[in-house]
Amino acid sequence: MANTQRNPNLRQELLDAGMKLLSEQGYHGTGLKEILERVQVPKGSFYHYFSSKEAFTAEIITDYTETLLALMDQHVEGTESSARETIRHLYRMMVSEFERRGCIRGCLLGNLAAEIGASSERCQHALQQGYRAWRQRFIPLVEKGQRNGEFRDDIPAGALADIYWNHWEGGILRMKLEGQADILRQDLDWLLDCLMAPAPPNI
Known part of the structure; x- marks a missing residue:
């Protein structure tokens, strides 16, 4: 949570990383762990913004x-x-x-x-x-x-x-x-x- 507060752009960074990986590897070929490693944040930071991988993907589509x-x-x-x-x-x-x-x-x-x-x-x-x-x-x-x-x-x-x-x-x-x-x-x-x-x- 502390990292989320330090980086107000984290949500967009997650979306950008997810968009790139989904575009190249597809939904089933992209794991949450890979997205987190790309942005270098813990899993808790992800769930601060998105309730699930499905919700995350819907946000990426938007x-x-x-x-x-x-x-x-x-x-x-x-x-x-x-x-x-x-x-x-x-x-x-x-x-x-x-x-x-x-x-x-x-x-x-x-x-x-x-x-x-x-x-x-x-x-x-x-x-x-x-x-x-x-x-x-x-x-x-x-x-x-x-x-x-x-x-x-x-x-x-x-x-x-x-x-x-x-x-x-x-x-x-x-x-x-x-x-x-x-x-x-x-x-x-x-x-x-x-x-x-x-x-x-x-x-």
Whole structure:
């Protein structure tokens, strides 16, 4: 407890360490002991903030979501770029980060949804909230692109957002399988420039 009082940033340090380990090793591959060793604190300090590993993971999901949304806001608000190029910039920036880390991390929301999304109600709820928050931010971008003729408008913006998410998560799996970030970049370019683009006029 004394260490907790000396370090007001300990809670965030635990979350940051947990996020890194969960991203690389998954939920079942990450033990509490490893997290504590990474931050160099006793078990009691952990339980001062989190009631269980499940509660800790749910907090990490929320923290990850907030970071993702802040990144989106930073690059979307006030931009003069087209909707298509804004989305392209966002995913290329994230793919470059995946590449820098050796194509092993991917999206924490997708990783945990696949691993524990159906077995942990608390984490499932946090994952659902994370996806819905992302979707709420992404749909206006798609709507902007539809208004400007960049994206097809025969499919609702919400459905296109869902298709993008599904393509993103599936592409990440293939990137990790092949160990090549270019695979994900190319897949998303095809999605953005062809599948989401307006159909050519009938001649």
